[in-house]
Amino acid sequence: MHLTKSITAIGIGAAMIATAGFAASHSEKAASDAVNARHAQMQLIAYHTGILGGMAKGETEYNADMATAAATNLHAAAGFTPDTLWLEGTEQGAVEGSRAKAEIWSDSEGFSDAFMALETASADMIEAAGTDLDALKAGMGAVGKACGACHDDYRGPKN
Amino acid sequence: MRRVIPVLLGCATLGAALGWVITRPDPLEQSYGAGLTPDPEAGALVFAAGGCVSCHAAPESEGEEMLVLAGGLPFPSDFGTFHAPNISPDPTHGIGDWTLPEFARAVTRGVSPEGQHYYPAFPYTAYQHLAPQDVVNLFAYMQTLPIADVPSLPHEVGFPFNIRRGLGAWKVMFFNEDFVLANASDVEVERGRYLVEGLAHCGECHTPRNALGGLEQDAWLTGAPNPSGKGRIPGITPAHLEWSKADLVEYFTSGFTPEYDSAGGEMAEVVSNLAQLPESDREAIAAYLKALPGG
Structure with missing residues (x-):
């Protein structure tokens, strides 16, 4: 009787440990996937900003169609719904490679306002990029400001 | 010995007097401006x-x-x-x-x-x-x-x-009352020198300090430990930073690095200040940085 009980207890215990282990590894993967996807989002933003910036600096020739396309994609990337990307528990220190500050979740309203500033600036940029080079140059300031303001408050130091 | 003491006292008094004089704050310049x-x-x-x-x-x-x-x-x-x-x-x-x-x-x-x-x-x-x-x-x-x-x-x-x-x-x-970059090659570099070494006081953070807090002018703008204790403030001479003049101007305007990352921390505030200046001033700062030794 005692022995059966003990074996059952060990069995249940082992099963619990195994389940917990699976759950942990599952959420670990989900967390690191989310961080990678965020980095991909940032890369898309940087890539399209780079096309606009290259024209602003005079490194590449101004082309209204290309500039409009870059601004349109920048705006799309800035508008990704945050729910799938900014999973709780994926802050810097918890997941390798993450530089997300805990404030993203503790001050989610502020974070969403900060992201909204990029959505607004990039929407204005679609208009500006198609107008002329001077308008594009002027628009870069607002985009840069939105990136910088959010990074300042919600991005941690380099790992 | 009797002779030495008055001499020593005299020296000490003279030294103290001299010290008092040379540490005296500058007088007001009543007609300034x-x-x-x-x-x-x-x-x-x-x-x-x-x-x-x-x-x-x-x-x-x-x-x-x-x-x-x-x-x-x-x-x-x-x-x-x-x-x-x-x-x-x-x-x-x-x-x-x-x-x-x-x-x-x-x-x-x-x-x-x-x-x-x-x-x-x-x-x-x-x-x-x-x-x-x-x-x-x-x-x-x-x-x-x-x-x-x-x-x-x-x-x-x-x-x-x-x-x-x-x-x-x-x-x-x-x-030190002299400019660090002794010779400004043209008017733009001269304006940049006025902004970088003077008004915008870039050296205060980007130049290392000695044990007494004085700026090490031999290591002008070569980077320094962050006084907050975390990390380093980067060097910005051509030997430390391979950005083009256009890269620098864009950074001062929008805060974007050549990789399209954004300026952070205190530098984000500096950028928001520099962005208010005429573009010619941002170009002058860039021209000055490119004119520093190591380019």
Whole structure:
């Protein structure tokens, strides 16, 4: 009787440990996937900003169609719904490679306002990029400001 | 021995007297700015380039509130913690009852209206290069700013650094009146030198300091440990930074690095100041940086 009980207890215990282990590894993967996807989002933003910036600096020739396309994609990337990307528990220190500050979740309203500033600036940029080079140059300031303001408050130091 | 003692005493007295003289704060220049017409609008640009709000705005303030120069921001250092004072036009707590010569001496010589040396946390070793017209314009602009009715916080500095007279000796050693880049090759580099070495005081963070807090001019703009203790402030000479002139100008305008990452921390505030200047000034800063040795 005692022995059966003990074996059952060990069995249940082992099963619990195994389940917990699976759950942990599952959420670990989900967390690191989310961080990678965020980095991909940032890369898309940087890539399209780079096309606009290259024209602003005079490194590449101004082309209204290309500039409009870059601004349109920048705006799309800035508008990704945050729910799938900014999973709780994926802050810097918890997941390798993450530089997300805990404030993203503790001050989610502020974070969403900060992201909204990029959505607004990039929407204005679609208009500006198609107008002329001077308008594009002027628009870069607002985009840069939105990136910088959010990074300042919600991005941690380099790992 | 009887003969030696009076000689020694004499030497000591002479030394003390000499020390007293050389550590004496600069006198007021009563006629400062005479004949110059103040232009507060131009002063707003001097104010932006000088980065006054970055230190003197109340901590955590944003947007328009940043023009309320209540002070309070702490600056931890090896010598203690300094607090940026109230420099709003409040007559009691700020600079509202200062005269132009008093203001000019404070900003360009680091001496208070009461005749005391300021700690060099206030970058007067850079501001010494300010043109009188810029000082006059800045003074006029700052009088248009809102009043902050709050007292300045005292500095938390221990002995011997709390003896202000000692700063006179510091000034003798480290208040170098020459520009670091001795020869400016053209007008643009010269303007850039005025901005970088003077008004925008870039060296205060980007140049390493010696044990007494003096800037190591041999290592001008080659980067320095961050006084916060975390990380390093990067070197910005051509040997440290391979950005093109256009890259630099874009960075000063929008804060974007050549990789389209954004400026962070204190530099984000610097960028928001520089972005207010005419593009020619941002180009001049870039031209100066490219003209530094190592290019």
